[in-house]
Amino acid sequence: MTDTLVSDDAIDFDPFAAEFHEDPHPLYRRLRDEAPVYHNPRYGFYALSRYADVAPAMKDFDAYSSARGITLEQVLAPEPPDQRIPMIIMMDPPEHTRMRKLVNKVFTPRAISELEPMITATVREFAERLDPEQFDLVEDFSTLFPIEVITTMLGVPREDRQQLRAWLAAPLERAPGQMELSEEGKAAVIESTMFYAKLIAERRANPQDDMISRLIEVEVDREDGSTTRLTDREILGFAALLAGAGAETVAKVLGIATVIFADHPDQWRAMHADRSLIPGAFEELLRYDGPVQYDVRYSRRDITLHDRTIPAQSPVLMLLASATRDPRSFADADRFDITRPFTGNNLGLGYGIHRCLGAALARLEGRIALNAMLDLMPEYELDRAGLRRAHVTSVGGWTNVPVRVHR
Template sequence: MTKAKVVFDPFSDEYFTNPFEIYRRMREDAPLYYDEKEDFYAITRHEDVAAALKDYETYSSSRGCDLAMVRKGLSPEMRSIIFMDPPDHRHMRSLLNKAFTPRAVQSQTETVHEVIDKYLGAVDPDNFDVVQDFSGPFPVEVITRMAGVPEEYRQQVRHWIDTSLSREPGQIEVSEAGMQANIDTAMYYFGLVQERRQNPQDDMISKLIAAEIPGEDGQTRKLDDIEICGFATLLGGAGAETVTKLIGSAMVLFARNPEQWKKLKADRSKLAGAVEELLRYEGPVQYNVRWTLKEAHTSGGTIPAGKPVFVMNAAANRDPDAFTDADTFDIDRDQTEAQHLGLGYGIHSCLGAALARMESRVALEKLLDFMPNYEVDWDGCRRVTMQNVAGWLNVPVKVLR
């Protein structure tokens, strides 16, 4: 009997519902996948994905990071670090790294505890939605506070981001509502940058206004408004999506694997390993799309120059050639076996990775205290339908006393 041909449609209901079975078939049967209709490639094996994420001379970020962007190319006003290759990327990265030094992240510990306590303290102690009531609102509060966004706009930033990333099945391009959300975000940050130019504060936007980077002529230059707005938008998006999705997925996975939750309850020193395994097993970032500047060689074959390529981090993280029992969720996993790609890899690895890890550890520890025993209302669970990221929109739980 002939095996049915694997179909990877990143905008299909089947993909939004369960991408991991599709990834398994792609790794086995089509490690270099080609979609004739949409004219894109996809790579899923760990060795290929890790190599691509490091090879910016072949796999360029300069046209964007999703299919619609990469096919069209970027408009000049979309200047963000994730849409840059070296040397521009290197200059921006060295500047922005200063905001996420170990000392800078450590200085946010008190804020993270305060914000998590605020939101967890406000939920119904017997029944609540982990995502809508808790993991949705708190991470964006932390990151936008660092950026300098006033309190009354912090949750609005999250709603704009969610709207811009949302996709209906079959929808590749940004919707009208998504376009408007992008415009509203840009206009909001542009106004905030003007305010900070007039009245600097002790926040990240003010520091970016004051900063200097090397220019093309060898002289240093200041960042312009568009560059600062681009970074502020990226920061809000990464801060709002990563931890939000990770904690929602965590409570689903621990409900499905109760022995792993018991391990955590018995030994809090396992929290760091649990966060790494969550990032590997069901991390929020599913893929990034790159553009081949020249012919690219993979274990499955050759990709021509000038093509969009889905670089599938989440598929690589379940590759049995890289991880023992790759489809098993195990918080005691040997982290040295292979590098998971849950927060990226290479020059575009997540700038705020240390902050995301810290927030996730604190959130899980607080949930262990708040609801050492719980059950998920499976009928009420809903997945998000978004490009690039995956996770849960709703995870209703009942706290067991």
């Protein structure tokens, strides 16, 4: 059944290797051209890399399940279901449909647009603390405000938000070459779980105008036909997922933006002169180098593609960041162009039933933050010696992007 153009051994795709984090694009090109259904014998995963394969696969939840987890390490060694914190990102229909419905309303573009004053004030608060001459765009700015936005929505007290951010970031970090969670990562998961358990108990006793209090009130239809309120673990699952998915990604996309625009200063200046270019620039950033490199699925049955069969029960990497650079689907795919017409189907925010719940929020935060950055640093240069890559499972980007502002 092997009809790949090269043998699997000819391409060494190690998603945990430092070289992959450094620049995955040459590897993605080889995968698309030479092994569109790649098999990695060391970890036992398959990988799809062409847009025309990834996009339909992301919609096909019958063939590709999310229920074992969304990182490779989770899919390879899934936790027993009774020990897992339930999260919609790790559910298939019908459970996913029932649970996502509960939060959809909070994240519609209209509901999100009402948050604009709060987000603008939060971004401004962090922007005003910066040294106007030089700062670290990620460490001093883009890492700090998205967690404030999502935890404000959830109802986390102000004094606990940055501590929660540190607890959420720790389990994502990986030393180069390491697949499993570190001891610090495991300890941080316990800390954040205990923190939310206490907060949920407080809101049960004393409801406020926030998402955790609303999740305590909602009712959900269960598989057995009954209708019940959410359990503490289910509420914890929503809180942990929203804060986890909503903070790290926005922080990363802005760091990536700063590095890309340093190499395309003409486009930064064009956007400075015409702020209506910002929304298109945000879409192009997600296409050109979005923070989510891949989503992981688990094949439910044998799947044949390009004359190759992915056996049932295999982990499959959906290489979103490769698909959006596929020249078969995007003209001049390796060119960064903020005026590129947006087709409305950006895999950078996922696709299908798990498409990003926070897409409207991400776009609004991105627009407000890019606007603030254009004011803060109309002309800038990177302190390249200080750039640090993030070594995070499935998410690309930088932990440090120091900039010097020119006036």
